[in-house]
Amino acid sequence: MRYYRVAGAAIVAIVASSMARAQDATLTITPEHEQVIREYVVKEHVRPVDMDDNFVVGATVPQTVELAPVPEGIYTTAPEVRRYQYFYWKNRVVFVDPDSRRIVKVVD
Numbered sequence: 001m002r003y004y005r006v007a008g009a010a011i012v013a014i015v016a017s018s019m020a021r022a023q024d025a026t027l028t029i030t031p032e033h034e035q036v037i038r039e040y041v042v043k044e045h046v047r048p049v050d051m052d053d054n055f056v057v058g059a060t061v062p063q064t065v066e067l068a069p070v071p072e073g074i075y076t077t078a079p080e081v082r083r084y085q086y087f088y089w090k091n092r093v094v095f096v097d098p099d100s101r102r103i104v105k106v107v108d
Helices: 002-023 031-043
Strands: 085-089 092-096 103-107
Touching: 031 092, 031 103
Parallel strands: none
Antiparallel strands: 085 092, 092 103
């Protein structure tokens, strides 16, 4: 009986640490890919979000902010961003984990 409690506690600890690492995940984008992303939002006239919030990596994006899937024009060059969603805010592209709505990268 005690074995099952110890094993159960170990499993809970492993799952909790995995979730903590996933929440702390950030996105790394090369400077060249950042340039492609900036050029895309300018060329395609992506409509910016008009909010006074301060969006930083790790923050949770409110439900009122509409997230868009990353378009093919971006992820064909920068495949590392494909699984995320994004929005355009104050001349910055903000990448968000769609499951947690946490910001993983802000491209200036």
